[in-house]
Amino acid sequence: MNNNIQDFTEEENDGYIKIDRYNESKIASIADHYKDILAQIGENPEREGLLKTPERVAKSLQFLTHGYDINPEDILRSAMFKEDYSQMVVVKDIEVFSMCEHHMLPFFGKAHVAYIPNGHIVGLSKIPRVVDAFARRLQVQERLTNEIRDCIQKTLNPAGVAVVIECKHLCMAMRGIQKQNSVTTTSAFTGQFAKETTRAEFLRLITANLH
Structure with a gap:
């Protein structure tokens, strides 16, 4: 450094x-x-x-933009544990703050992340930290979604990963089309989440008011 x-x-x-x-x-x-x-x-x-x-x-x-100085894979590796658990793990409503690389204006909202362990679990706080590590860079929401998915898949090698991000973009609200209430939703899935039933369970959990 x-x-x-x-x-x-x-x-x-x-x-x-x-x-x-x-x-x-x-x-x-x-x-x-x-x-x-x-x-x-x-x-x-x-x-x-x-x-x-x-x-x-x-x-x-x-x-x-301090995410450029962070290796998200190292964050996950720092708290990986062997565990015989193979059901869905969901961390939802993770605050997202990033900057659009096209206009360098903020976009912000929530990320919902799930994975299905395949021999290893990870400390729950590491999932939001991975989100932050990628979000604190110049971004587009589509790439941000894929980067979070790919990092978790590559590092944990789970049976599947699901990521959904919902954000408002100030480049749409303050300039250009000037639509203040529009929300952009992106999603990315791997493995078991390619199955309609598994993906439907994930979507139900992130929209349910369980707390």
Whole structure:
């Protein structure tokens, strides 16, 4: 890892770090560009309210894209356990915050993830962390859905994986077509979830109010 990076959170025992880290040289470079951008849009980057804005934006971008510094497979491997359990494991309503790579505007919503163990289970908190690791990059929702599915399938080798993501996209709400209430849903399945009955059970569980 770059020695110029400063960590502002504690390292956890599983080798995964909740990233709130800044590369000071990159901050300075990105901030300089944003200072120019402020001037280009007709603002005065020297006025009081904007003096620290370029630096704040640079730090914000580093946080919002810190997934590039994380290996999601390592997150799963840090908490894999042999277990004789072969029924569906579902983690639903995982908050998703990402940035559209086309306009660099946020999209956000929920992810629902399930897998059917095949000799190994994984610590439940690792599933949301994998979602975050891929979401904290410039993304399109379709690729994000596939990346989560493929990572879990490759690392755990389960009997099947299911991922459904529902998000609102500010690139649709704030500009362009300007439809504030539209929601985009994407899905990806492997293995046993290719069967209609298994997929239907998963969809029933993520829509049921069980808690």
